[in-house]
Amino acid sequence: MAGPVQQEMEELLREAFAPTRLEVINDSAMHHGHSGDDGSGESHFTVVIEAPQFAGMNRLARQRAVIAALGDIVGERVHAVAIKADAPA
Structure with missing residues (x-):
């Protein structure tokens, strides 16, 4: 079951x-006890996203757009987010 931070990320x-x-x-869970693990169980995420808005954007611009959409x-509230963002084929 998704926690509140994960749900908020999905909605945003x-x-x-x-x-x-x-x-x-x-x-x-893969980062338990490592730097940035705050014990909340919601400290590290991977975002895999495909959206038409990413067409014509380079990898860095797509990542910046995702980070901007996630706000604070x-x-x-989250130590690390790995982002894999692409436009539909």
């Missing part, structure tokens, strides 16, 4: 991009 990304594919994967989550 759906609102911002209306993605054709979206996976927000909680990787926190990245860096404030």
Whole structure:
């Protein structure tokens, strides 16, 4: 079951991009006891997103767009987010 931060991330990304594919994967268990693990169980995530808005954007621009859509989550409430963002083929 998705925690509140994961659910919020999914909602924000759906609102911002209306993605054709979206996976927000909680990787926190793999980082238990490592730097940035705050014990919440929601400290590390991978976002896999595909959206038409990413067409014509380079990888860095897509990642910046995703981070902007997530607002204060990245860096404030979540230690790390790996982003795989693409436009539909």
